[in-house]
Amino acid sequence: MTAYLLQGVRPLGGEPTDVLVGDGTILVIGATAAGTAEATEAERLDVSGLVLLPGLVDLHTHLREPGREDAETIASGSRAAALGGFTCVHAMANTLPVADTAGVVEQVWQLGRDAGYVDVRPVGAVTAGLGGERLAELGAMAQSHAAVRVFSDDGKCVADPVVMRRALEYAKAFDAVIAQHAQEPRLTTTAQMHEGQVSAELGLAGWPAVAEEAIVARDVLLAEHVGSRLHVLHLSTAGSVEIVRWAKTRGIDVTAEVTPHHLYLTDERVRSYDPVFKVNPPLRTAADVEAVRAGLADGTIDTVGTDHAPHPREDKDCEWAAAAFGMTGLETALSVVQAAMVDTGAMTWADVARVMSATPARIGRVGDQGRPLAVGEPANLTVVDPDARRVVVPADQATASVNTPFAGMELPGRVVATFLHGRPTVMDGRLVEPAT
Amino acid sequence: MKHLLSASDLSRDEAVLILDTAAAMAATQERAIKKLPTLRGRTVVNLFFEDSTRTRISFETAAKRLSADVINFSARGSSVSKGESLKDTALTLQAMGADAVVIRHQASGAPHVLAQSGWTRGAVLNAGDGTHQHPTQALLDAYTLRHHLVGLRAATDPVGRDLAGLDVVIVGDILHSRVARSNVELLHTLGATVTLVAPPTLVPVGVEPWPCAVSYDFDEVLDAGPDAVMMLRIQRERMVDGGFFPSPWEYTRNYGLDARRLARLPDHTIVLHPGPMNRGLEISADAADSPRAVIVEQVANGVAVRMAALYLLLTGADHMQGETE
Numbered sequence: 001m002t003a004y005l006l007q008g009v010r011p012l013g014g015e016p017t018d019v020l021v022g023d024g025t026i027l028v029i030g031a032t033a034a035g036t037a038e039a040t041e042a043e044r045l046d047v048s049g050l051v052l053l054p055g056l057v058d059l060h061t062h063l064r065e066p067g068r069e070d071a072e073t074i075a076s077g078s079r080a081a082a083l084g085g086f087t088c089v090h091a092m093a094n095t096l097p098v099a100d101t102a103g104v105v106e107q108v109w110q111l112g113r114d115a116g117y118v119d120v121r122p123v124g125a126v127t128a129g130l131g132g133e134r135l136a137e138l139g140a141m142a143q144s145h146a147a148v149r150v151f152s153d154d155g156k157c158v159a160d161p162v163v164m165r166r167a168l169e170y171a172k173a174f175d176a177v178i179a180q181h182a183q184e185p186r187l188t189t190t191a192q193m194h195e196g197q198v199s200a201e202l203g204l205a206g207w208p209a210v211a212e213e214a215i216v217a218r219d220v221l222l223a224e225h226v227g228s229r230l231h232v233l234h235l236s237t238a239g240s241v242e243i244v245r246w247a248k249t250r251g252i253d254v255t256a257e258v259t260p261h262h263l264y265l266t267d268e269r270v271r272s273y274d275p276v277f278k279v280n281p282p283l284r285t286a287a288d289v290e291a292v293r294a295g296l297a298d299g300t301i302d303t304v305g306t307d308h309a310p311h312p313r314e315d316k317d318c319e320w321a322a323a324a325f326g327m328t329g330l331e332t333a334l335s336v337v338q339a340a341m342v343d344t345g346a347m348t349w350a351d352v353a354r355v356m357s358a359t360p361a362r363i364g365r366v367g368d369q370g371r372p373l374a375v376g377e378p379a380n381l382t383v384v385d386p387d388a389r390r391v392v393v394p395a396d397q398a399t400a401s402v403n404t405p406f407a408g409m410e411l412p413g414r415v416v417a418t419f420l421h422g423r424p425t426v427m428d429g430r431l432v433e434p435a436t
Numbered sequence: 437m438k439h440l441l442s443a444s445d446l447s448r449d450e451a452v453l454i455l456d457t458a459a460a461m462a463a464t465q466e467r468a469i470k471k472l473p474t475l476r477g478r479t480v481v482n483l484f485f486e487d488s489t490r491t492r493i494s495f496e497t498a499a500k501r502l503s504a505d506v507i508n509f510s511a512r513g514s515s516v517s518k519g520e521s522l523k524d525t526a527l528t529l530q531a532m533g534a535d536a537v538v539i540r541h542q543a544s545g546a547p548h549v550l551a552q553s554g555w556t557r558g559a560v561l562n563a564g565d566g567t568h569q570h571p572t573q574a575l576l577d578a579y580t581l582r583h584h585l586v587g588l589r590a591a592t593d594p595v596g597r598d599l600a601g602l603d604v605v606i607v608g609d610i611l612h613s614r615v616a617r618s619n620v621e622l623l624h625t626l627g628a629t630v631t632l633v634a635p636p637t638l639v640p641v642g643v644e645p646w647p648c649a650v651s652y653d654f655d656e657v658l659d660a661g662p663d664a665v666m667m668l669r670i671q672r673e674r675m676v677d678g679g680f681f682p683s684p685w686e687y688t689r690n691y692g693l694d695a696r697r698l699a700r701l702p703d704h705t706i707v708l709h710p711g712p713m714n715r716g717l718e719i720s721a722d723a724a725d726s727p728r729a730v731i732v733e734q735v736a737n738g739v740a741v742r743m744a745a746l747y748l749l750l751t752g753a754d755h756m757q758g759e760t761e
């Protein structure tokens with residue numbers, strides 16, 4: 001296997017140094033790297049001044065395969081992930097068929113290996129068919145080759161409190177986590193956007209913050225009662241941040257996620273009636289954006305998950321009410337986090353590594369991802385040019401869908417290189433075909 | 437003015453221009469030969485994704501009296517039936533050479549999508565979108581208010597005047613009402629003071645920045661002596677969640693307009709309703725048929741206002757031409 005010498009790179013944005021990568025691991029860090037025997041054979045990359053991060057880990061990706069290959073395939077989504085700096089993504093279970101059996105999760109896992117751009121970790125459904133009524137075979141999925149450790153009905157809420165309680169309890173046997181899409185269904189039956197001043201004016205049915213907060217509050221109390229781990233997906237409101245903050249002070253084993261779009265966009269965007277801004281949970285107010293940024297910065301929110309949700313063009317090329325919920329995000333996530341958190345001074349690159357790599361890997365129990373940048377650790381790495389600026393062009397992205405809300409916007413930062421177990425998947429900002 | 441999508445598109449002067457143009461149009465409708473040659477050779481498409489015979493006929497009559505060719509196109513919306521999409525329908529109409537598209541759609545914002553998409557080059561005129569806007573309804577209400585409360589009441593010609601100083605009360609299902617949203621904006625633009633009256637369940641969360649007052653007490657508002665009371669239809673078809681009020685009888689007791697409430701009003705106060713009415717629910721027969729009610733007039737004014745809107749959109753005129761004076 002080829003070795004790579006990253007010259008002048010700044011690990012976690014710190015002091016420039018050389019990093020030698022080979023054999024799937026980090027071999028040397030420091031000025032001595034260039035003088036080692038392996039370095040003489042190594043491909044040298046002048047990445048001076050660029051930031052080195054552990055490969056990004058997404059706990060929340062919709063890859064759509066099997067079933068909706070018109071929107072995305074595991075191969076196309078994997079390429080998008082690599083270009084976005086990811087080395088591991090968790091594929092949500094709301095496929096057709098639903099990933100609620102060992103067979104489906106193993107298929108997804110195998111297709112991810114075949115694609116070869118990122119480690120694809122399947123998420124298993126909590127309930128059979130995402131029906132919310134009876135548990136799927138969590139044990140079979142956990143014990144399969146896919147070794148599922150994250151279960152979620154994402155797209156739907158596990159609304160029945162008894163089913164949620166049982167899921168939280170049962171998952172303890174495999175050290176797995178239940179990742180909840182917190183949405184009280186009765187409060188959101190016709191919901192189209194955040195309920196507030198903008199929805200009142202636009203005449204679109206509201207998705208009230210309380211519909212999220214009520215479930216988050218219930219679930220942290222359930223998790224406390226049964227002593228289980230809970231992960232709150234795409235937390236979007238100031239109230240949810242407060243509830244999670246309170247739960248953590250009580251010692252409840254809860255983690256929470258925010259998406260890049262909830263860190264950056266508000267419900268004011270809906271005034272255009274452009275369905276590219278239609279997402280679930282919906283874009284919230286500026287006060288909510290401020291609260292989730294503060295929550296991410298102070299550790300109340302643990303991770304950034306993309307909720308990459310590709311849709312075919314026809315599902316967005318229509319009136320708002322008829323459009324599908326969801327936005328793509330893999331290829332813009334790091335830039336949006338840089339814009340919202342790093343460039344504003346709220347977080348450092350070390351913090352970014354924590355919320356986009358180390359913590360999601362720990363929550364998903366992915367042993368060889370999200371590791372420290374240290375000798376002997378697996379070489380899952382991302383090199384970012386933080387000074388680059390780019391305009392988002394949907395058609396230029398690797399994802400098979402074009403529903404990015406950032407189209408036409410200028411964002412900071414560019415992923416220059418991504419290494420998956422020591423092999424480059426991205427070089428000079430372009431995909432590197434895996435050797436077959 | 438390229439499109440008419442929302443009452444908020446209109447400045448005070450633009451709104452007054454439309455009302456003045458409508459007055460001129462109405463005058464021509466007193467003649468034996470009502471038809472004007474103004475839009476000869478132009479094509480107006482009535483694109484109705486939601487059934488509304490009365491609104492469609494009003495627009496159709498308006499277009500025909502201006503000598504436009506009219507195509508009526510009834511479609512079923514993609515959100516409801518997965519029928520033909522808005523996009524394909526619009527492209528079809530574009531191929532037919534539509535100069536203006538009058539669109540009624542059950543989805544809020546559909547006219548905006550049509551206007552911004554590039555799917556049609558024609559002017560887009562919103563004839564009611566979901567629970568969002570219905571600007572020509574607000575214009576015909578404003579026209580009716582001006583005619584009675586500025587013109588007849590002072591025995592003057594109201595041309596050039598706005599609605600400054602008038603107190604208008606709008607009562608009923610504000611939450612689901614595009615008529616209310618349009619009227620709040622337009623009447624405010626024209627200088628009127630608006631008070632909304634409804635049970636709290638039918639007032640949208642987020643109403644605070646609207647340029648109006650909100651009350652839950654109909655009788656108290658009536659005792660303040662408003663110049664006009666506009667009753668909204670209770671839209672049972674939009675109340676899929678149900679439970680907005682305990683019973684029709686309780687609603688009628690607290691928010692219905694009946695003879696008893698009518699008697700509390702000053703003599704000059706008029707009663708409006710956009711129709712179709714639920715007699716016995718939001719309005720009693722006594723109130724609907726009283727001399728104060730201008731409901732039938734609203735229908736006639738609707739044609740004049742829509743003639744004015746089509747004329748101004750399609751000719752790009754910022755003042756009335758001699759031919760219709």
Ligand SMILES: [Zn+2]
Binds near residue numbers: 154155181234280281
């Ligand atoms: Zn979700």
